[in-house]
Amino acid sequence: MSFGVTEDPRENINWRRHRQGCPHYRERWFALSNPDEGEPLYQVFCLMNTPPETAEEQERCLSSRTCCWRIAEAARHGGKTSASTADGKRRRNAS
Secondary structure (H helix, E strand, O other): OOOOOOOOOOOOOOOEOOOOOOOOEEEEEOOOOOHHHOOOOEEEEEOOOOOOOOHHHHHHHHHOOOOOHHHHHHHHOOOOOOOEOOOOOEOOOOO
């Protein structure tokens, strides 16, 4: 079983968007995975390239229905965001 991202999560039906969650948050479940062998039960993908890294961040993603909570938080703090991408670069609001 392959656990890598080989298809576009925006368009593939295996990547689910939560009704009450962030519009950029996608999740897919692996029903046949074996957690005892270290295989994941599910995989999270963020279309903004800032996936949740903690359970608290994931909860915020699942409760931010209209926009990314990081972008909303940055707007409240003068446009500076605390979100960083996988390569360590800061992600800024599109103005």
